[in-house]
Amino acid sequence: MSSIRTNTTIEQKATTDKQLHREPTDQIIQEIGNGLLLKQKTISSRFFYDKRGSELFEKITKLPEYYPPQVEKELLKKVAPWLISNTKATDIIELGSGDCSKISILLDAIKKKQIQNYCYYPVDISESALKKAVETLRKKYADLTVQPFVANFIKHINGLPGTPGNRLLLFFGSTIGNLTRDQSLSFIKKIKNLMAPGDLFLIGFDRVKDRALLEKAYNDAQGITAAFNLNILNVINQHIQSNFNAKDFDHYAFYNENKNRIEMHLKARKDLQIKSLKLSQQINFEKGETIHTENSHKFTEEHIRELSNKAGLPIHKIHNDEKEWFSLVLFQKS
Numbered sequence: 635m636s637s638i639r640t641n642t643t644i645e646q647k648a649t650t651d652k653q654l655h656r657e658p659t660d661q662i663i664q665e666i667g668n669g670l671l672l673k674q675k676t677i678s679s680r681f682f683y684d685k686r687g688s689e690l691f692e693k694i695t696k697l698p699e700y701y702p703p704q705v706e707k708e709l710l711k712k713v714a715p716w717l718i719s720n721t722k723a724t725d726i727i728e729l730g731s732g733d734c735s736k737i738s739i740l741l742d743a744i745k746k747k748q749i750q751n752y753c754y755y756p757v758d759i760s761e762s763a764l765k766k767a768v769e770t771l772r773k774k775y776a777d778l779t780v781q782p783f784v785a786n787f788i789k790h791i792n793g794l795p796g797t798p799g800n801r802l803l804l805f806f807g808s809t810i811g812n813l814t815r816d817q818s819l820s821f822i823k824k825i826k827n828l829m830a831p832g833d834l835f836l837i838g839f840d841r842v843k844d845r846a847l848l849e850k851a852y853n854d855a856q857g858i859t860a861a862f863n864l865n866i867l868n869v870i871n872q873h874i875q876s877n878f879n880a881k882d883f884d885h886y887a888f889y890n891e892n893k894n895r896i897e898m899h900l901k902a903r904k905d906l907q908i909k910s911l912k913l914s915q916q917i918n919f920e921k922g923e924t925i926h927t928e929n930s931h932k933f934t935e936e937h938i939r940e941l942s943n944k945a946g947l948p949i950h951k952i953h954n955d956e957k958e959w960f961s962l963v964l965f966q967k968s
Contacts (some may be wrong), residue, residue: 657786659873666874667913670925675917679812679898679928680786681869682862683760690862692733692763699854701847702808703735705960706838710736710806713953713962714743717802723834724752725796728804729787731756734767736806741775753779755795757787788813788821791828798830808840808960811895811931818931822945822965829967835947839961841954842932845889852887852896852930860885863898866927875911882906886924895931899924938963 669676682691695703717740728737737754744752754771758764761784768782781795794801803825810818825835852859863885867878883900890897906919935952938961942949950966 657790663874663912666870667910667915670908670913670917671915675919675923675925677866677870677925677927680759680788681873682866682928683763684865684869684872685760685762687862687865687869688732688760688763690858690865693858694854694862695733695735697854697856697858700851700859702838702840702851702960705955705957706806706808706962707736707739709953709955709960709962710739714740715746717836717964718743718747718749721802721834722832723800723802725755725801726752726804727755727757727794727796727801728806729757729791730805730807730809731758731767731782732760732763732807734770737767737771737804738774740804741771741778745775750777753781753796755781755783757783757785757791759784759786788817791824794828794833799832801829801833803829803833803835805835805837808838808930810837811840811933812929813931814929815931819941819944822941822947826945826947826965826967831967833967834950835965835967837963837965839933839938839963840930841959841961842894842934843959845891848889848896848932849887852898853885857885859887863887863900863927867900874913876913876917877909883925893929893931894933894937895929897926898928898930899926933961935961 665678666681669678694700726737726740731737737756741752741754756764756767764782764784768780771778771780785791794803810821813821822835829835864880864883867880867883870876871878882903884903886899886901888897889895901924902919902921904921908917908919910917938952939949942965947965948968950964953962953964954960
């Protein structure tokens with residue numbers, strides 16, 4: 635192939651529109667409202683990623699305290715040549731693609747072996763991040779076919795592009811950790827049911843490790859993670875036309891050892907009354923009350939094998955870094 639075939643408007647058309655799509659506005663408003671009216675108020679972490687949120691997260695991935703991206707990339711550099719040599723996949727589907735730094739490692743390995751006829755399908759909830767990544771890939775890999783999709787891939791994938799049996803699905807960044815244990819099991823089961831025999835699924839898992847190291851990763855000295863967490867209130871204001879002010883909240887992140895997860899919250903600095911033109915009820919906060927914005931579950935090998943067994947998706951190979959801080963696990967549907 636001599637040129638990139640890409641949907642430059644990042645919109646879904648024809649049959650793919652039924653597979654990967656944006657949510658109706660009323661469903662988004664309902665989800666936000668329901669979460670804010672719970673006893674433990676919550677906002678889904680998927681609302682982090684407007685344009686500013688995506689830019690802040692990109693900065694987070696470069697922080698010295700935030701080890702997962704660098705550890706995963708170094709591990710992927712070792713795994714990529716093995717993956718290309720030992721699998722027949724030609725259609726690559728990346729769920730939650732974000733920037734193109736990780737997929738580039740794999741594409742570089744493909745380019746080095748002078749393999750052609752690969753297709754890449756990035757799927758991400760952030761349109762701005764997806765556009766930026768596609769532009770970068772267009773310049774770097776002239777022979778790569780790219781078809782991007784804007785979608786909430788946790789909820790709205792009802793089919794997979796590409797050739798059945800020749801697909802490699804990627805789920806990097808330990809994004810699986812943002813789901814509860816039950817949600818991660820349901821998600822893997824759903825993807826397994828969409829896969830054909832021979833399809834592969836490579837998932838990044840952040841491993842259980844020292845509490846101080848984990849908490850430092852989510853409380854960086856520059857305050858970028860705090861800004862990222864607080865920015866979710868600006869996103870919510872746009873969706874439900876509310877009067878949240880980020881200055882009224884503090885970033886709060888800690889490791890919950892009982893649940894093997896980092897929790898991120900926003901803690902109210904004073905009593906607050908939040909009004910929304912889209913919600914029928916006022917949202918009240920007492921000083922110190924929190925909004926739970928994200929979980930980041932950490933895994934042992936036992937957790938990973940339990941997921942595999944319960945989902946009915948066999949593990950083909952587990953790749954670990956030297957310190958066993960991170961794992962790239964390759965599953966294969968039989």
